[in-house]
Amino acid sequence: MKLSTWKAILLLVLSFTVVLGGIIYLGTPTTITLITAGVVVITLSLIWGISWEKIEEDLIETIKSMLPAILILLAVGMLIGAWMLSGTIPLIVYYGLVSIDPSFFLIITALVCSFMSIMAGTSWGTIGTVGVALMGVSLGLGIPVHYTAGAIVVGAFFGDKLSPLSDTTIMAPTMAGVKLVDHIKHMLWTTIPGYLISLVLYLILGFQFGGQIENSENVNLILSTLSENFNLNPILIIPPLLVLLLIYFKKPTLPVFGVGIIAGCVLAVIFQGRDVLEVFSALNNGYSQATNIPIVDEIVQRGGISSMLGTVALLISAAVFGSPLKSAGVVQILLDKIVALAKSGKAMMSSSLALHGILFTITGSYYVTYAVIGPIISPLYDKFGLHRKNWSRTMEDTGTALAPLIPWGVTGAFVAETLQVSTGEFFLYAPMTYLGIIFALIYIFSGIGITKVQGNKGE
Template sequence: MGNHEERQIRKPNLLEVSVVLILFLAIAFSFTGMFDLSIQLALFIALFIVILLGLRLGYKYNELQDALKDGISSGLDAVLILVAVGALIGTWIAGGIVPSIIYYGLEFIHPNVFLLATLILCAVTSLATGTSWGTAGTAGIAMVGVGEGLGIPLPMVVGAVLSGAYFGDKLSPLSDSTVLTASMAKVDIIEHIRSLLYVSVPAFVISGAAFTIVGFTYAADHVDLNRVESIMTAMGSTFNIGWWMLIPAVVVIVLLAMKKPAVPTISFGALLGVIWAVLFQNTDFIAALNTAYEGFSIESGHAFMDELLNRGGITGMLGSIVVILLGLGFGGLLNHIGALQAIVDAFANFIKNTGRLSVSTLLTGFFSNVFGCAMYVSLILTPKIMEKNYDRLNVDRRVLSRNTEVGGTLTSGMVPWSDNGIFMVAMFGVPTLQYVPYMWLSFAAIILVVIYGYTNKFIWYVEEESSEV
């Protein structure tokens, strides 16, 4: 580009950015809440609103389209995982793997402790595998099935699943998002995880206690054991149930725990589902293979079981994939024209102590999810935007990486159009705003970060050699 062209490009001011973002939020909420239109259409329109702002700032259309494509390419890993998980769910239902897990869950897990058991199982699975998405698509799907069988409200179950999945993901050195956050904040991965323990462990205990209390209160009044027996009978008459049905799930979890790549591992799990469907469910090979693409479909005469199990397949993920692609492009455009940076710069004078520093980091992480539409956008942008403020106050980068995880990762599932929000809705069929009130681990972690910031607890400074971590 020539000098003349460069001089024409300017940074957006706060008013311009605010107008664009308010328009986006107005379109998103009115489309989904008032007019029953898709979020995909809202995001598609939002792309052109940001492009119009970019043209006003002096960018050429080709430059903005390149930024859009760069944003999309940065998140294609998530799209591939979504495709693989869709295939896996379809074949695991056809192969009797998910039905067997649900059957044994209904048989052995007492309704009173079901929510706590869900939290712990998903935490252990996520800690071992390093993936909240993989946990949601395997253990999460099964536990939602068990919870639905017990008559426990699905938003509550999904909240327990996500609390466990995000807890394990954040403390696992196998997690790509944890590694990314540590590297972006320039912190050793183990030091990053150790600093997170001060937030994650108390938040886990708090959410565990809450799910236990609710479990005992709710199950005592609402669980219909006759309904549970009816579902188990229907499962047993429709599928061959046995412990060997759990082998593909164990294989996938072990491979992920061995840090094997997620996409081929999950795809291999889908192949095992096809094989199990042929060997143990007497399904034709072509029909079993087709469940990887079309999903599983059955008309058993048991309405509840049909509704529970008719899901999965790559086609079931196409709407989510479109949202993620458009969302990533939207985030790429906003980042390219400096929209998020303009907001942070406007509030730079506000950050005068560690309390305000912590709150600002949480808000930056959250709004990077809202306007960047992807957790990875948040985890990349938040450290880049906030690092100068931490250095200015001499606060150790471990605090930056910890706060970035809480503000970025733990809030991503709360945004209906973020990659995590879209993925979880695709997995469980529960609208984002219905399960958000039960993401108790996330809320507990956010509150703890704010308390630590304003009380100066577990805040480390670069001048000190703290023995606490």
Template structure:
């Protein structure tokens, strides 16, 4: 840092953080102003602090643009998934999955089924966005037909989607986390299983118990039957409708690049709409951009399936670009660095270090608006502490996923939060209490940290840890 610049003081950092929260609250909650404008306003608030500590506008603009560039892949994925959602609905792919799901899945175990199906899809494809935009939308339709609360269904869907986003070797966040933490990808995944496996089992049990409770109090399946009849009347339903979905999953499982594969899947949806659903060839192509418009006769199905297309994602894309800009500005003027230094001075054991990593990841999502930002903040802000305490970097990579990837759908203006809310038709705050897998990953990670369970040390420190344990046993 040059002599004419300095790090922001703690008071200046608190000013930025508190101002950010107040702007978001008053713009969105009190005045109903779009969240995009709230984020744009925070740009100038952060620039004011940057100017005060010696940065010129051009320097801050460079930081802003870098933040947007670092998250640009997420924007391209959003565009691709938006096109895919529209054509897969119009092509009868999603309606067919809903139809067959209603006929074979028992209502009492539906929440578990939605959780597991989205888990399998996300592990196979490596993308939470793609899984939610395909299998997730289908599960929402089935759950609504069974009379289950949509926020609860969305919680099961998103929980499943983030199992794969966190564990799949095809996931960009998994590969990115391992790379930033300097850990082999397979070792990283093995490390995460110590947390994810118990979280998955417990979340599954919770979804089973909750499913039995709701179906015991709401066993009327007439809505499900009406939905099936309406879908059968409006769409050509058949097993061959799911061929595009199978092709996309296979291609992604073969480690093909996600963006061209998703766009290819969207094109297949247009072809299916033309071949099997009676949609004109020009209209089937236009769906890629404009999305699907149907009138099935069932109001909640129409609300669920009238979506998709690139246009459907434009508001989401603008919001994410503004949020990425916020993260880039905070990184440029040193706000994230100051937070890092404060955390490092406090974290003197594995438990506290785990907490700092989780918080750093959450801050990346809260103030940076994207999983990519959160993974960078979680790993880079706290990596020095793991080395200082001789904690194996596999623990760093595991905690980075827990604080970064897993908390992404919890923030209303992050890329994950915005995408899930827009795609599934349920607000972030509505589905938030039901993200049981996500919360369990965080809780179990903290427990491991403070109990020293599954916390591995380098050889140098493992001897010291063993000595300390023996001393405790001897003194007791």
């Protein structure tokens, strides 16, 4: 059963109206809003003849595809809890406060996260480890956390887009039939301008914090409180170094995080004198011991599996929202329209960019969109004499880079929960994530940065 074009468009419009109206206009909880939108789509799909069996099958398949991400979410919660209890994150915060000039904190944050993400090939690993520690430093220096979250996101996803170790950097060219090195080089056109603009922004924002550390009583209070509550032995830096090393050598993420969790637990027992019950409690509920200093408690009272359960519920509700659209054939209908209407290379490229951006916004998962429409769109680039690396770049510009800005998406939910800053608060301060799309459109219509192949048939 396949819906007509107008019914497919109606489903899209209604679902977006419910989601955007609920979240932005009414301020309703995202999880419930997504489920409501899903119910609307399911109801209309059933009325129009889509079988419940098909909807249920796609829903289960979508949730199944999210399972690795859910497991990583839970692992990150335990990792943060273990590293707080062991004193690893407090150690990084301590030395960050001692050594970093507030004027350059934001740009240093972006550069450090960029380096780690390029070396390790993972935005999630960067955000869940170094990112959490830098958020603590930000609080201590009195720098707005949404500024810092933006810098962390830019750095983490700069590396995620360009690292040859990143799963998305590997997947996009694979789905488009492009060599990995060609893909990475071509992405520099849309990634570097937005990245440089972001760094300039952080430099400008940082000027207002010049000399702040010299006059900050908070910094001295935080330093003394951390020293009193944790044994800040330099050996505590071993867990993040171990995780970084293992990820660099392409070891699977979950086992690597498991090693980091175990290392943190062992160090908590050895250096902080914690018993097994306290360790298990931190893994489940996060670090909960109060220092009676509010700003320090805000830094250290974090982590645990329980802190991620709301995000897991959000991902499941996103599946309830997105999978019925797949069941109703909305994706295929839109693809068919692009194939039928694209009369020039520019029209085809801009339509493909818009389609992938819309579908990614709905699903929030590049694993779904890359695999579903990547191979289907690729031959259209051949038809117009355009190199397929233009398409693989577009997928990353409207997928990988956009991922942290979709609140109900797998990555967006992870970022917001881990950094404890909502998407709406930090997105303006992460310009690289959306400027790539703007530069992509400029290149499409100007022809700059667009690679052609022999036998070009049109513009």
